[in-house]
Amino acid sequence: MRGQQTPGGVERPSLRASAAAFTSLVALAATGLVAGPAVGAPSAGPCALPRTAAHHSLGLDTWNGSYPKPARTLDAVMIFLSFPDSTPLTGTDELVADYFPGTGDFFRRASYGRFTLRAHPQREWIAMPRASTAYGIQRDWDTGRRTQYLRDAIAAANEKVDFSRYDIVYLVADPDAPGVDSDATKVVNLDHPLSVDGADLKRVVTVFERHPPDRNVLAHETGHVFDLPDLYHRPTDGKGDWDTHVGDWDVMGSQFGLAPDLFGWHKWKLGWLERRQVACVQGPGSRLLSLEPLAAAPVAGGTLGTRLAVVRTGPGTALAIEARAATGNDEDTCTEGVLIYRVRNEAASGNGPIEVLDTHPRTEACWDRSVYPPLADAPLAVGETFTVPEDGTRVEVADRTRAGVWTVKVTVEEGRA
Structure with a gap:
């Protein structure tokens, strides 16, 4: 806790x-x-x-x-x-x-x-x-x-x-x-x-x-x-903000989060997402993806489309990309859009195994409700592009259909993945 x-x-x-x-x-x-x-x-x-x-x-x-x-x-x-x-x-x-x-x-x-x-x-x-x-x-x-x-x-x-x-x-x-x-x-x-x-x-x-x-x-x-880690950051002196790693995004970060559905990476680990629902983006080059909202219930017939995209960035690191919308466990979310986060397999529980990337570092949202407003507006909206500074991977949100599916273009630089 x-x-x-x-x-x-x-x-x-x-x-x-x-x-x-x-x-x-x-x-x-x-x-x-x-x-x-x-x-x-x-x-x-x-x-x-x-x-x-x-x-x-x-x-x-x-x-x-x-x-x-x-x-x-x-x-x-x-x-x-x-x-x-x-x-x-x-x-x-x-x-x-x-x-x-x-x-x-x-x-x-x-x-x-x-x-x-x-x-x-x-x-x-x-x-x-x-x-x-x-x-x-x-x-x-x-x-x-x-x-x-x-x-x-x-x-x-x-x-x-x-x-x-x-x-x-x-x-x-x-x-x-x-x-x-x-x-x-x-x-x-x-x-x-x-x-x-x-x-x-x-x-x-x-x-x-x-x-x-x-x-x-x-x-x-x-x-x-179920072997899921703490995603919050515990200040060494017990003071300061606990939610700097993932903010509202995942109940393993904060039980008070506005968008507490488990990250797609967690769902993949637990077996709730299968390999066919995870797009593995291997570069170099660009790939156009259709991402269904992570927290949305399956369509009629119980089938799931792509819910998670992953770019492998190193032996023990990856970028994960998923769409978050106001539905299911995320119905009270502060913002909607395409969320990007970094995963590290050698980081223990509480030591930052997942870090959400703030695609709007100069702004924040929902200061009166969010556990960490600087990350409340972390997702990309339609028409926005974000380039990950460390590896140059570019994520561009091109469209969102009436059915709520997000069209995302992921570009990996030469020699990066």
Whole structure:
């Protein structure tokens, strides 16, 4: 999170048997697991960057098998935790409504209906053994206290929850408990997976949001469960602007963004865009493309046209080009047009793996709504041209049809790609 990110009768092994293993767990938030096993990605091609050991690498020639791939229906359990120093003031039904069906709808739209996130809220409070203030809950959480929190939560819930049935675990704390800090909401990766109910629990989403929560916060955290990186820039002193890398463009940058649909590169990585929907521009020379709006639902029959264009600029870098319009997850966007951004496969989560190029550096837009107005008008409009300073790639927006398809000319200089 960004600062201000059982079938009946089935016997289940006791958590007691795995308690010893859990005491040695090291919980790492937004750092975490090693690169993980590689799983082939049929969408790979000459413009696909290779996956690296960087945390949440945006290389997509292979899939990191340590993470569930959202290419099917995934089941998520929501567990509500209360504390002895506070009586919950908000009902679990209200808390469920804070996140679902909204989060599921976000991913259904983003995936063009290819992925379903199915929530299983437990709808009763699970009592934690310690006061909320005993855990020291905060953004940069002490590892020992965080481990204690997870151990207590899973032990308390294990009497009622069969963890083996679920792909994702959301631990939702009582938002009114005095020790709960909303800035601590995040995904915790387990250095040593915990064996619970015969399944390996590799990561947990710890939710400490107030009621009502930050907009799209659970979509952001769930993105990490699918190996997507933080796209915001965290100032070294904690002060300054967090949104200089991507602004409103992608929920992994800001859950408050006006155009939070996932970048086309993310959708390609997750398998929601196939290779035939990605135009690989190999130079030198010019190529005329028709780009459908990234967030638009498929046309009748469920077919998708080209949604992303890519220019490979180096062994670990690429330019991505996509059309953004006021539809789907982007219906509240500040501006429409053709967005250009740079992708780096060796940049870890939070270190700028994606940077949006500001094609209007002297202006800004929607200062009263945008998370970062200088990038709110980053897209190119019809009739505009932008040349990328570093490599000379030129992007020219020639037209937009009545159906909303953008005609874009991409020119690559000799010797550049």
